[in-house]
Amino acid sequence: MFLILRNVNLRRAVVSPSFGAAADFFSSQPPQTRTLHRNKRGGVCTSPNRKCSGRPYNVPPSAEFVARVSGIPTMAKLPHQETADGLDAAFVGVPIDTGTSNRPGARFGPRQIRVESALLRAYNSGTRAAPYESLMVADIGDVNVNVYDLKDTIAYPILQAVAEKNGPVGLVHVDAHADTSDVVLGEKIGHGTPFRRCVEEGLLDCSRVVQIGLRGSGYSPDSYEWSRAQGFRVVQAEECWFKSLAPLMAEVRGQMGSGPVYLSFDIDALDPGFAPGTGTPEIAGLTPIQGVEIIRGCRGLNLVGCDLVEVSPPYDTTGNTALTGANLLFEMMCVLPKVKYY
Template sequence: MFSFWRNLGLTRAAAVFFSIPRQALGQCSSRTGGCLIPNRESSGSRYNVPPSAEFVARVSGISTMAKLPYRETADGLDAAFIGVPIDTGTSNRPGARFGPRQIRAESALLRAYNSGTRAAPYESLMVADIGDVNVNLYDLKDTCKRITEAYRKILATGCIPLTLGGDHTIAYPILQAVAEKHGPVGLVHVDAHADTSDVVLGERIGHGTPFRRCVEEGLLDCQRVVQIGLRGSGYSADSYEWSRAQGFRVVQVEECWFKSLSPLMSEVRAQMGVGPVYLSFDIDALDPGFAPGTGTPEIAGLTPIQGVEIIRGCRGLNLVGCDLVEVSPPYDTTGNTALTGANLLFEMLCVLPKMKYY
């Protein structure tokens, strides 16, 4: 059964199982989203197009990100969704190991086009869900090695990874692989926390330390790093002194209250320039009133609108990877946090290079 779906692809399998008339496939306008397999080709290859809920029930089928086909590798893909299901680097509430699974489930609500920006990701890029990194839940350091090895293979194919976390520890081993390929990268980091601690409870690797480790290893171009949404109580009077000392631009949440962040993102684009950029979005950047399902919530955060503005403001950047981390389903009783995460990941897909806009 599983090999049948994998071999035929989700859309074609859906047509078989649900007896969709052939005339409903591939003969409608690609602008309407009313077809499952439009005749769109690039370099002789057909793009992967998720099945439309106009023809296939959202609750049916195997749960993949956005109901895309599952692939075992990134070969032949321009972009791929990949899960890293860990929470062994978490300092407070656990549960982020289940984040990728719940984000995929909620992503069934996504459609093929971005109505706000008119981006057409499935007319632009070959995209699939390539499953999860085989993590070691008993050994965080071994998990980090496994993540780096997995991302080396993904990046070697030329594919841009879009990561479903998992706690924020994963940004460190991912950026190790990214910097091996691209050199030091710029970073757009959206978060309630700077994640630049040195040692926590005697450990140097955890979800509060990834960007300190990245700086120490030369993975970041520190003059092209911006941290947006930082807030909360701290261990010192200036919790972000270390970030500023490295050359990071720190945008505390007070600078974001009651305003659009589009002007800020114009400045960020100028700061990032044409070099490679990685986007890391911790769901706790959003106020817990909007996204309660996370491990370390902080009040008075960003709104979902501002989160979307930040991501859409990355359009035109040379994005080489993105992540959405720290969704913890046990604290997400309505599923809204995971749903928000799924939509933010779709927005990330829609600002990747080579995107087509109507």
């Protein structure tokens, strides 16, 4: 699992010991490390001695000058730092899969996503977003997880931390599965139960929850009855076939309003023909284009954090699932509040 989080104080442990890990996430201190400058002619420069703006940001090295295969793999070749001090947003890896119900291997997801992210560049050519001219961002490494604890769920403790700061939040949940089971194999905490636990604890504003891409065989005739009963908007994969999701996302933006929103994207929302490296694949899913439309459709929302989960590299030796995940994370960064667009 990979996270992009902002405006959450790093001093708060968001994965409690009972969940097998202790994780601290980011803060929003004034940026104060590296520099990117834009000169009057619009050219990017990295030397503070030139006549540029002087505002400091972390900027990944361009593959025009530094070979992608060189250096230590960090997310998008950003600098690594131990804490989120001075950052507007941070990339955090959570290498855990001990509670998976089917195929393991997601513990290797953050590492492989970092490797594949070397292909990312500084600007979003599709939207003209310039995140590295807008936000101080760094890779702050991985959570030191307890791989012997079998209670594996990430979204639940993260949303506990987010709600502690922001109150109940809206949720854009992109997934093949609703993750709203009550008990699985006698356990109430697992990767199929987090959003039911979140509702029970009042972490979600249920009128501002949308689940997109749900599909597959189920344990009952209507697998999503509970979600609808809570007030969630459920968009099954069948409603997404053969169409652009831009109109849907216009409706979602209206539903979410100006309140805080969390974006959770399970890679298995995509059809396994595009993203086979995952633990619980379901056929007839979304396309990568639709995945990008969903994320870009979140521009303008008050996003307080994002995650990309369930990338399992052993089930895709081509690396394409991790590459797709890296690009989706970049798209998420581009829609964070205050990102500059040309």
